[in-house]
Amino acid sequence: MYKISELAKQVGMSRTALLYYEKQQLISGQRLENGYRIYTHKDVQRVRLIQQLLAGGLTLKECKACLETKLDRGILKNRLDALDREIEQKQSSRNLLAALLGEGELKTWHEKLNKVAPDIHTDWLINQGFEEKEALRLKWLSKDMNEHDKYMDDFMRVFQGLARWGPGSEEDTLKALRHVPKPIRKILEIGCGKGQSTRVLAQNCQAHITAIDNEQSALDAVSEAFASINKTDRLTTNCISMTDLDYPRAYFDLIWSEGSAYIMGVENALRRWRPLLVKSGTLVFSDLVWQTDTPSDKSITFWQKEYPDMQTVSERRNQIQNIGFKLVSDFPLSTKAAENYYEPLRKRVKALNTNSLSVKAYDDIEHEIDIYTRYANEFGYHMFMLQKL
Ligand SMILES: C[S@@+](CC[C@H](N)C(=O)[O-])C[C@H]1O[C@@H](n2cnc3c(N)ncnc32)[C@H](O)[C@@H]1O
Incomplete structure (x- = not known):
């Protein structure tokens, strides 16, 4: 049995927020003779579940419907799709930060950044000390700052021997x-x-x-x-x-x-x-x-x-x-x-x-x-x- 302040401590929420949950009938404490409300371990579990559902993008009203097993499957499916998209974006952002720290695979990162923000990608390379010509070559060709010079030497060895550098007649x-x-x-x-x-x-x-x-x-x-x-x-x-x-x-x-x-x-x-x-x-x-x-x-x-x-x-x-x-x-x-x-x-x-x-x-x-x-x-x-x- 928990008093509201103890429940609040267990789930890391404020007393006021829990009283609001109570008002919305998301949890329902048992009122004692002395006026205090007490909660069971099941209430702790309910609040934890609500926290997870909220983090998944559900509203409080939808959480309630979910706990009462009344939630429309379509709504849940939409939330699931939105969550997947969010995770994908977060993963991309994570890769970007990792690459900026010199971790992770650079080629994929350059390709991604070039796709999402091509001009910023070039500016970023120029800020890293590349001349514009090399920044553009890195963006289109080598896509790797560490291997760039060797890549371009090999690449130009091929093209110097050719008269035509692009399709045409x-x-x-x-x-x-x-x-x-x-x-x-x-x-x-x-x-x-x-x-x-x-x-x-x-x-x-x-x-x-x-x-x-x-x-x-x-x-x-x-x-x-x-x-x-x-x-x-x-x-x-x-x-x-x-x-x-x-x-x-x-x-x-x-x-x-x-x-x-x-x-x-x-x-x-x-x-x-x-x-x-x-x-x-x-x-x-x-x-x-x-x-x-x-x-x-x-x-x-x-x-x-x-x-x-x-x-x-x-x-x-x-x-x-x-x-x-x-x-x-x-x-x-x-x-x-x-x-x-x-x-x-x-x-x-x-x-x-x-x-x-x-x-x-x-x-x-x-x-x-x-x-x-x-x-x-x-x-x-x-x-x-x-x-x-
Ligand atoms: C695909 S090739 C086409 C060449 C030529 N028009 C042809 O059809 O053979 C692209 C050309 O643009 C040049 N180029 C690349 N970046 C450039 C830049 N920033 N300014 C001017 N020329 C550039 C390259 O050196 C290359 O000659």
Whole structure:
């Protein structure tokens, strides 16, 4: 038998709270002749059960119904689902704190943070002392601060040996170019890589091209290619970041970005690049999109890690309109565009991957090629041609 103060001590609650429970008929003490209420061990158990149910998200009224076995199963099921979601979020938060303390698995953490808060993720990496270029590479490629330098050395060893750094073809570039009103005087190409499309643009219009990339070795390759076709006077290269373009407003007739806008987020890129275009100027970009509304679990799992912001074509079309562009046209890149990229990449990794020891960067590239090969009908690159409104 417990007095109310003893019951309060047993269950770690205040006397006032227990009196409220009493008033709500959640517990019911036996009144003694001297006016005191006394409680049994069963009341202790009832209060403990109520505490657990409250922690599970039930209201006092629902707790009462539960104790009287009158609670609707549907309500309990909803609470259970909400609790599961809460636990999942808490687990995520726990992983985040553990990773910040240097515990736990970093790759998963980077993938998670990149999905939930991509811009904060980049800022956080920059605050850790990474240059923006390396922060972006860490976010998209190595996803591991401890292994980053080795990962990037291996990764660049693969790509330095390749002419094309993303899916694309001369035919697709020309097809998109046909939608651009002429004359074109000034083009800004963003994330030009080694200049596969830069060369096609130069050979098919008279514009001056400012080609930017944050990888100087790629820009050197573009300059060399332009020298070999005697078009050096039509090219300016700038080794700068696409996130910080310091050109005059309303300066370029055309902005071209094949497979690079995703790096700073497509929506963000379109918003930030738009002011650089002249009135009614054109922006052409290609991006990886879902080609089905029902992709397989394998593709979803892979792309949620590698490109969490991947959208369907109709989702991208909506975004484009909301940002102040008119969609002129769009089309899926040809199968040849994907082959132009994946085939040489496959051969290059195979040629380099001769050691029996596993190399993370090679494994990741091979994994992407494998996903592309097996699920190619579920996603692919898509070209969008927009006009500034
Ligand atoms: C997928 S590749 C596409 C290259 C090229 N457009 C092509 O199709 O071959 C992306 C390019 O963006 C460049 N890049 C990455 N981050 C960048 C940044 N912050 N600013 C400018 N270029 C960047 C990379 O160096 C690379 O050349």
